[in-house]
Amino acid sequence: MIPEIQSFNLPVLSLVVLTPLLCSLLLCFADRNNKALIRQIALMGSFLTLLFSLLMVGNFDSSIGTMQLEEQHNWIESLGISYHLGVDGISVLLVLLTCFTMPFVLLSTWSSITDRVKEFHIAILLLQTGMVGAFVALDLILFYLFYEAMLIPMYLIIGIWGGKERIYAALKFFIFTMVGSLFMFLAILYLYHHTGTFDLPVLLERLRTTNPLDSGQQFWLFLAFTISFAIKVPLFPLHTWLPDAHVQAPTAGSVVLAGVLLKMGTYGILRFAIPLFPEAAFDLQSTMCWLSIIGIVFGACMALVQNDIKKLIAYSSVSHLGFVVLACFIPNLESLTGAILQMVNHGLSTGMLFLMIGIIYERRHTRELADYGGICKVVPLFSIFFLIAVLSSIGLPGLNGFVGEFLLLYGVFNSVPLWGFLASSGVVLGALYMLNMVKKFLFGPIVHEQNRSISDLNTRELIYLIPFVVMMVWLGLYPAPFIKLVQPTLTLYVEMLQN
Amino acid sequence: MDSNLLWIPLLPFLGFLINGLLGRKLGHKTVSTVACSLPIISFFISYAAWSRLVYGEDALHWDGFPWIWLEGVLEVPFALHFDGLSAVMCLVVTGVGSLIHLYSIGYMKGDPGYHRYFAYLNLFTTFMLLLVLGDNLLLMFIGWEGVGLCSYLLIGFWYEDDANCTAGKKAFIVNRIGDFAFLIGMFLCLQHFGSLDMSVLTEATIIDRVSAETLTFPWGVAGVVTTIAVLLFIGATGKSAQIPLYVWLPDAMAGPTPVSALIHAATMVTSGVYMCCRLMPLFEASSAAMGLIAAIGACTALLAALIAFSQNDIKKVLAYSTVSQLGYMFFAIGMGAFSAAFFHVVTHAFFKALLFLGSGSVIHAMHHEQDMRKMGGLKKQLPFTHFTFLIGTLAIAGVPPLAGFFSKDEILFSGYQQGFLDGDGSAQIFWFISFLTAGMTAFYMIRCMSMTFWGQSRVDEGLENKVHEPGGWIGFALFVLAIASALGGFLNVPEFLGGHTTLGHFTQLHQTPILTAEQSDALHAAEWQSMFLSLLIAGSGLVMGIYCYGKGRDFRESLTSSAAGQAFGRWSSRKFYVDEFYERFIVRPFETLSHLLFILFDRILIDGICVNGLALLTRGIGEVVRKMQTGLIPGYLLTFGCGALVLLYILLNFLREGGAQ
Amino acid sequence: MFSLASILYLSALLFAVGTYGVLARRNILVVLMSLELMLNAVNIALVAFGRVHALDAASGEHGAQIFTLMVLAVAAAEAAIGLSLLLVIWRRWESIDLRKLCRLNG
């Protein structure tokens, strides 16, 4: 799907990671009043990043499952920290997702963000650097750096451009995340103390061979890592920051948050928590699975009773990512593949939903379901796109949502039928709350006069919505290439977990 | 390998794209041309394909491309399969579908959502064809949910009315419940068959292997095949409106009438039956499942018929009759008479579409008046409609030689055979139920006829003279369908009437038993008996109806006014309070529970106490610590001194102990 | 001849008395004096130690005494600063009560 460009070996990953950073530095010197220029620079930067990420996929050899395109340079020898990047099947799709989302997010903010444009774009580009970096970092400290580096920009984005309760929400977001990550930090240090390295591959090797951890250590370390990631996901019952953050964040913030940031948690579990401490993961498997199943159902129930659209979708994210976490803890190929696809799918569908809510919010300045109804008549185009997004998020076969969901649920069912059964019930509930929302939102008679004058999607909005739809259909009808990208890695992964 | 198959579903999809994207720009004319021509073309393509089957080829197959494709672990291709069964279904779908498309041109004239309507209709056709042609359950599932989506969209087509949207939502969600079971069923198939390909699922040897395996549930052990069959059947109950998931279908009548005809009568609702036929060997392998299916089928048939008695909305009557007919089909499946069931699918597609379209033209003529109490004596104004509707009625009532007669007779015979020849007790009961139902069907259809067309007019003056026969495409569609439902029966004339059960053989659903002469004689005798009985019951039903709604009005009065009559009337007209039951005992409790959870658990417990509570606690401690800083120098000095003392004490104490040791 | 221990006890006692003065009194002047007292107490100990180690001291014969001299200098400088601060306080607060200085707290 991407032209194979094996010939010249650029440091592709560094390019992907650093382009947004450089771009944001460039922005620092831009004139703050020349908003158009700032926006264009940022947009160019993100598109360039997308380009590089495609290049990355082009250079990515999908036939082998090991780390690829690795780059390793000494950084802080004296502390044993190295600049070590690499991608494998697990991360490549997520990097792609991130780079895919960003330009359109930026595009979406052209009309919504008019205050402190410069700061905003700098922040969001830094955010991208952080996200991509975290996905490709192979040095624990480096990962931690990026992981935390996402925090400040997101915090600012929520806090500066957010809604009424933004300060509370931003603080909650920050503290919640910090709680987790600081304990993870401690755990990382302990690992260093135990193995004498921060480098993930080496670390894994040593843990397996020279200096293994005893079960007690495994337990605590696993806990430290998993809690941190579970907060990011967010896994029930650590989810309460999410609704606030989503509701208060500006559109772009919500999109990035739902589209990419939450994946950081599931990715972390997949990349660090489980491979590093397999036994502990195995011991706590049922606990985690039950938690995520509860999360699936609980999130759905919560979503059912929300009146604020963004809150509703926030809770739906809790439910959806419950699936992913559940699958992460089921070590078989189907479920893991499903999990990764589902991360991407959730990124696409929920991201698109948030984009569209942002669009309607710009026109109507309310997120209360009660204030809408019947707008399907006024904004048919909008309604169609919205419906597509909804359908993809409730996993209608033929759209992306279904593929991941099916693989994932089958994987779970295959190893623990009961869990598979319970989790699948989330599919029904998903349809329930989503269609409720659609009914109240789009259909029915028009009760509010203001709704008669809403304008439909304009070209710019179409430009950044259509790619999402295209991806949804592509992933829904011909996901094979994507699956091929991840399969070899996951095969190795599963083998590793088996013994 | 025949990629032309792809065009059958693809063409309507193109129609959907064109109308959906550019529909608003194009005029009504282009829209309808595009929308109707494409299904017709795919009708002819499937016709061509069908003819290839007729001339020997046993099946056409398109390998397609890898879809959900985990190399060596889970390989689901996007492949199409065209055998006898799917061929016939294709023809029905595209044929009847095209007719209804044409009909809609007249019916939907001047509707603001014209292009939207046709787009949906095309999309539906696409998904239906995908459902029919899909070579594996998962692909079928795309169609399966896709048609659900379309019905959702079309039921809520006039979305300004809240009720319509609610109905649509209900349809989708109830279907989802079924699909949930379907999904689990597929998981089990994957687990035990290792594939979802129809060829594998119907492979006798594999089925034998699997049927040896069992699953343990908390409540006991069950065979894998049985479980799968039951789960898939539950899926079917959702789609095909069987107990307990039939409740959405009557509400689905909120949609435009052609939609009701196409989706909720002719095609979609029969996809459950189609699925069962597709997996015939699988179902046959589990007698328990078959029993359940038969029971559900029979009961559904009866219940729906009972409700149909007292409905005054013409479409509701037809809706319940649909449910009841579907019950028949499942009854047949339960009895192992797949060919009969599928035969009934086909004939039912004809006459039920006819009836709906007829009612549609009535409603159209009456300016969207559906209440039969406001009709009557329309025979004069709508002679043609009346004629076609009559044919439909007789067909469904099972009057020879119309289509319904043959199919229904086969179904009843299958019950009769299993019940009385093979001496199966439960089968006898089910047979009897469906036997009664046949009579009821005739009765309430006659009731519907007479309330609508016969007797003196109850139409309010305003309309009286406006009512006129809708011509054009509407008439054409009615005409074609009337012929079809008149002659459709001859597709599958049983041997004892000198036929060859063509359809049965063509679809490979009917296997002629190898019998000795006297066995076949006995069989034929039984067939004659059963046919006689069914004719009898149908006739009596007709006569009763004609009498009650003709001369014997006072007799009817006396019946209805009697206590039992009233009680029955109330229950029947309130649909036996099933909706209320669901509403009160499932939907509402669930919502209240969610509310409670949200307030108590999420807001108060987690967010309030655990999160913010902790924060407050910390700040409280901070406040206390802060207050310890009094600002008095002596206080500071004392802190200093005491601190020094304590440290000194600790030190010396330690040293003393150290010295002691 | 008096022993080293006895001198140390003496200096400890003086130190304690000084501490008492610092802790108990409110009059800034007296507090300052008590501080001087503490320094003196230490001086005694120092000199005594120096005397004991007069010949074997690693820091030379008079190490302790020189240290003490430095302490004297420090004491003088401290007294100067302390007293001028006292003057400042007196000007701004019209009081030499230690407890009055409690505007800063929390």
Next chain:
Amino acid sequence: MLSPWLEHLVYSFAAIIAIVSAILVVTRRNPIYSALFLIVVFGAVSVIFMLLDAPFLGFMQLLVYAGAIMVLYLFVIMLINPREGDLPDEGGSVEKAFAAGVSLLLFSLLAFAISHSAEIERLSVAGGIPAMVEVPISHGGIAAFGLELFHNHLLVFELTSVLILVGIIGAVHLAMRRKSTQLTPEEAAEGSVTADV
């Protein structure tokens, strides 16, 4: 050179005087008295210095403390000249008792440490009586003292000059009255400081 018992006598005498007047220093209400008694303490201490063969230090003690520091004190006392009313009312018996307790504990802990110190033990009775080693006559004399000061402790000596300088600068800056009477912003904002709490 006094005879040992006389030395002992003088020492005990000085010690007692030192302690008693120290206690008086910290207990007198009127700072003047405290100051006077403090001078007595210094005198006693310098006597002890003498006894410890540190004559030069003894003189310095008298010069610096009694001569300079105490004069400074008295000068300040005269300057601000607190009347009876200005004298802060001392704290109640409770806090006095508390302070006493703390200082007593401090003493006892120190004493405990001293009494348990083997080293002190050794030094106290080293080589039997007399505990203190004989020192050359020059010991503690100004010449030896000065030589050592400028050889081993030159740096510190120089540093002391800086110390004194800093002391002078500080004293001048703090004690000097400002001509310009306008308040600094921070002064103007007095109110806010407590409002912060």
Next chain:
Amino acid sequence: MELTISRAEILAILPAAILFLTGLMQLFVDLGKSSSDTRSEKTHLAMIGITGILLGFSALFIQGIGASAGVLYAGAMTDDLFGRMGAGVIMAAALFCTLMAGGYLASSGNNKAEFHSLVCFSAGAMVLLCQATNLVSIFVAIETLSLAVYVLAGYFKNHQSGSEGAFKYFVLGAFSSGFLLLGMAFIYGLSGGALALTDIASSNAQSDPLFAVGILMILIGFAFKIGAVPFHSWVPDVYQAAPALSVGWMAVAVKAASFFALCRFLLFVDGGQILTQILSAIAIVTMLLGNLAALNQQSLKRMMAYSGIAHSGYLLIPLVLATAGGGASVGASIPFYMFAYAATTLAAFGVISAISVATDRDDVNDLNGLARNRPLLAIGLTIALISLAGIPLTAGFIGKLMIFRDAVQGGYLLLALVGIIGSLISIYYYLRPVVAMWFKEPKDSFELIPASWGVQFSVVVCGFATIALGLFPGWLVDLSKQSVRAILG
């Protein structure tokens, strides 16, 4: 025996000497007009100061950065990398204080040479303290710098609470130096009349209870200087009342000097495991109390005071490890952390000084809308706070990383855990100013906060340094390790 001073000795005191001379020059230059124009910026003072400090700084390199001169002035001081590191921190701090002082003092109408020269004098004393290897010199250096800082704390003498703060500082300081002195006396006595640390280390009386008491007393003396609980009482009051710049100077330089001296001291003497336990207890209490008390502060300076206490707590961890026999390697985090802390704290107090000049207060709400009003300052302060909170890509993070890593490596998980919890709590109050600056709108009086070129320059440089040290700390880390190794020679 005639008086001889070696070249090494001269070079060793050169930096300090230069600083002293600078202070003197500033005094003389200003002598004429000291009392008159206290509102002018007096750039000449800044110029003299800067040149002097830079000269002194370059004097550090004459011997070669890594060179170790061994014992100088009969063991009164040494001249090694460790000392140079300390001197580096202190001079950097002095440099920025001098840069900012002019504008700050002028705008508060108090610009006299005393401030500048006192900074220089105390800086000199601190430099010597970092190099001092003998009890007397340590004591005198400490007292010199203390006296200077007392005066700086009460520099605005007409400022009522200012004088109160200064006096509190003075009384408690004198009290603590009493203890310090007592401890030194005991150690001198018990180590056979040794004053030089090397001699003390080689003396055989280390097991004696009185010796331990002596060490404890000295510890208390230092604990007071670094504001460790329970000897911290003075910190908040003094910080809140003193002029913002004096506070910046105290917070950085005094703490740095004390920690360097303490580290050197503890690496020489061996207090036994009880000392380790006592130290770790102090560390734990300090971390917790500092962070908790800072939570609800409204005054920025007061908040910074408590945060400073907390940071002393973190910095005690390496000392604990050092006394626990971790040896040289563990102390390595102290020099680095000090540099990091200096950069961040100076940036913070630069901004605070600007605020307090503009709004007459240092309330958190006075920062409202600073990001619009003065983005440069806002960014600077934000970076500083983030670094203090120990969030990655800043120097503060690397510092915490080193400290906690050492703690874990040394098996002191508890300390690390408490540290983590502490920094978790700290995030709340470090974010409050950020919220005010970025999320809140400025008050209706939208006048631009006057910030002198000196302040702006310093804030930018310090902020930049913070980030730079966060990204490329390698060289400094190596230097720190090397320097601590150099102590023991």
